[in-house]
Amino acid sequence: MAPEQQINIAQALTRQAEAQPETTALILPRKRTSQGWSDRRWSYRELNELTDRLAAGLQAQGIGKGTRVAFMVPPSLEFFALFFALFKSGAVPVLIDPGIGLKPLKTCLAEAEPEVFIGVTRAQLARMVLGWARGSIRRTVTVGPRPFWRGLKYADLLSARVEAFQPPEVSGDDEAAILFTSGSTGIPKGVVYRHRMFAAQVELMRDAFGMSPGEVDLPTFPPFALFDPALGMTTVIPIMDFTKPAKADPDMLVSLIEQYGVTNLFGSPALMNTLSRYLEANRLRIPGVKRALSAGAPVPPSVIERMHGALDPWSDIHTPYGATEALPVATVSGRELVGELSDGNRSGKGICVGRPLAANEVRIIPVSDDPIDLTEYAGEMPDGEIGEICVAGPTVTDTYWRREKQTREAKMTDDQGRIWHRMGDLGWRDAEGRLWFCGRKSERVVTPEGTLFTECVEGPVNAVDGVFRSALVGVGERGNQEPVIVIEPEPDADRSAVEAAVREVLARDWLTREVRRVLFKDAFPVDIRHNAKIRRRELAQWAASPG
Incomplete structure (x- = not known):
């Protein structure tokens, strides 16, 4: 195979280690005191050497090119090191959101048929009790104490001789990972990524947003954090439950941004909503942040406007559009959105x-x-x-x-x-x-009079004072559906006044006049990954029998 055909996304980490060996790659804050955060840090040289040792250990255990590896390790040193070690060994990590539910998770693992399961102690216990991929797993590696002393320890992988490691030949078309979708609008599906696709993602992210080595990133979505080593950025891991970004502590985020000089911030629309409300309420700013990125679901204009109040005039929030199957597709800056384009959202x-x-x-x-x-x-x-x-x-x-x-x-x-x-x-x-x-x-509402599109109806409704968010759902069979608008109100909203204003908005358009039912629900069901995608199918079932 010709050398130019060799593409392994892990090479991006090696290149950064050669270019900036002593630059900090990873910062893991540990405890907050009156003097600031204490932390542990690893340089690019240290991170790259650790991944080499782990790759040698994986290969020594027969975990090599094409081996599918279920991976359940939260953001940590081990998360980064093991992930890039798997790439270096040619193995294929399988990523599944643990929050999708026990039954879908078991189904996804049975479908993926991983031969190896790498996870923290809790994940290994769940695998044993619930029988995840019982018929395919032949090796386990535990990060933390091993349940019943079974399988390999993380430390076992570090005992192999690095000199014995033989990097496999990996082409751009070889499978690099299987990433399962969240299943928020259907069944979770395993998206097959090839090494050339990951390499192209790094290039597109760098070129689209001007990311460069030496920057400091605060990623609140674990898969996005994997771009950082490839881009030469320093990663600061926030202390949070990554399955509940909407509940992240905004004071903690601001303190990390300030102490570590964060230049890049990535968060779901739900996290950005929480953070921007905190910043506005406390009249705080986050100078030095060059860009904030928010993706995974539509970002409301109000969130963008609040973030701009906290960013420097030359900084911006960007909302890249894409999906697990294709990312990024398009992007727009918040400063372009504010004004006419946001008014377009509010007008349907x-x-x-x-x-x-x-x-x-x-x-x-x-x-x-x-x-x-x-x-x-x-x-x-x-x-x-x-x-x-x-x-x-x-x-x-x-x-x-x-x-x-x-x-x-x-x-x-x-x-x-x-x-x-x-x-x-x-x-x-x-x-x-x-x-x-x-x-x-799949969520369009088709009535005898015509088709209603969720964002075109919800945009004007969301602009009503007292509406936190709304959801258009259809009750009945497509083609003869009854359109219903469901409102999640702000905590102190006057529901009677909100309903009257919403009905007035709906009456402005001949098609939305069909929406005769307006319901209120205190909290919407949302996806586990971003806490932002509304599970409209569940709301439709609830709307069919709200009592």
Whole structure:
């Protein structure tokens, strides 16, 4: 195999270790005192050497190229070191959100058939008690005390001789990881990532947002943190429950930003909402932060406006658009969104998600629930009209793990042999080439009078004082659905006044006048990953029998 064909995303860490060996790669805050945070730190040289030792240990245990490894380790030194060691050994990490529920988690693991399970003690106990992937797992590695002294310890991997490690030949098309979707709008699916896709993601993130070595990142979403070593950034791991970003302590986040000179902040819209409300209420600013990134669900205009009040005038919040299957697709800066584009959201146009990145090509095709093999059969919608968003580009994945039906439904091929991913999102393109997101295809509400799109209805409703968020759901069979708007109110809102204002908003449009039922629910069900994607199917079931 020619050297230029060799691509292993772990090489990005090695390059950083060669370029800036003594630069701090990872900071793990431990305890907060009156003098600030105490912490542990590791340089790029130390992190890279540790991953080499672990890769040698994995290989010595027969964990090598193509070995699927279920991985359940929270953000920590071991999280970073083991993940890159798995890449170096050619193994294929399998990532599944533990919060998706015990039954879906067991199903995903049975589907992935991992041969190795690497996890903390609690995860190993759950695996043993609940029988996760019992028929396929042949090796276990525990980070922490081993349950019943079974399997390998993390320390066992460090005993191998690094000199004996033989890096496997890995091409860009080789499988690098299997990342399961959250299942917030359907069944969780294993997205197959190849090494070239990860490499392209690093390049796109660097170019789109101007990220550079020497910056300091505070990532509140574990998978995003894996970009940091590849980009040469210092990672500061916040002390939080990563499955509950909406409940992250904003005072803790601000203190870490201040002490460590954070320049990049990544968080879900739910976390940004919590943080921005805290900053506004306490009249605090976070100078020095060059950029804040928020993704995983639409970011409300109010959150963007509050964040701008805390950022330097030359800093911005960006809202990259994409999915596990294709990321990033497009992006828009908050300062571009404020004003006319945010008013567009409040007037029912959907949410502007920006212009496609230069490496991507985007099409809007007519809405269809059927598989489409070739793009020539898909058609294309004119600018200004709503259809399904599709994308081709270097980060677009080509298959779901052992899900042929779902792969056929989500992928198309063009005459150049490129794979196009159907995002499952509905939207339109404006005259400036910007994309507007109007909601998930599976969540559109189809009535005898027409089709309602979630973001186009919810945007104006969310602008009503006293509305924290809203959800449009359909009750009944598609084509004959009853549209219902469900309101999660602000804690002190006058519900009668809110309902009257919402009905007035709905009455302005001939189609939304159909929405005759307005319901209130104290807390919406949301996805475990970002705490921001509304589980509208559950709300629809609740709305069908709210009593």
